[in-house]
Amino acid sequence: MRVIQVKDYQEMSDVAADFLAGQIFHKPHSVLGLATGGTPEGTYKSFIQKARHKELPLSELTTFNLDEYEGLSPEHPNSYHMYMNEHLFQPLELSSTQTYLPKGDAENVEKEARRYEQMIQDHGGIDLQLLGIGENGHIGFNEPGTSFTSRTHVEHLKPTTREANARYFEKKEDVPERAITMGIATIMDSRSIILLASGDRKKQAVKKLVEEVRKEEFPASSLKIHPYVTIIADEAALSAVSTNTWTEPENESLIRWTADKKEWEIG
Helix, strand or coil: EEEEECCHHHHHHHHHHHHHHHHHCCCCCCCCEEECCCCCCCCCCCCCHHHHHHHHCCCCCCCEEEEEEEECCCCCCCCHHHHHHHHHHHCCCCCCCCCCCCEEEEEEEHHHHHHHHHHHHHHCCCCCECCCCCCCCCEEEEECCCCCEEEECCCCCCHHHHHHHHHHCHHHHHCEEEEEEEEEHHHHHCCCCEEEEECHHHHHHHHHCCCHHCCCCCCHHHHHHCCCEEEEEEECCCCCCCHHHHCCCCHHEEEEEECCEEEEECC
């Protein structure tokens, strides 16, 4: 696991956007796994600027989003379809045949979850997956206790998750109780993964991810055994991580500190 420390949210967004641009530059027919919420908004904004400036080839790009709320149509203002159209797809003029999200208003959401999983497999899996991290350690909408072997499925959202997302709805009661989400095993199949973390609210989650053992009660810890995970976190998000994590002599064989780049490699 590689950890890149940046100063603030803007630098996190710019560095993450560089990763996305580099992936497409080297492999124009990449399959990107995308996230929603407040954390990646800056990344998408920066990526749009970089894509236009560098004239990245986007016609062969395919994207799959992590999740969608149950019961929300693609036209619903709080759907992740609308979020992605606003923050990325429309500004880049991506075709609807290039972008995929689960259908939250499907008649049978369990069947839709299986269909979506098969679509990911039919496209050869995810080349680069973008993730955020919830305060309780969720990735996608995989809540604490989700099996590490889970595939795309319907997840019951914890009250804390619904409360955290209530700011996007008129009132808390409007936040759906369930969502379709890529499973942890689906995410882990990605060839490379970037996890973004910014701000004081995420510092305890980042501390657990970096310092504690792998366990299903903390879904993000599943990433600890993936061979190509990069955490891009700002100073506030890393502020609770013990300095001993990086400097204790007994850890020297596991951790490398590169002072000029402010990045670590763990494991």
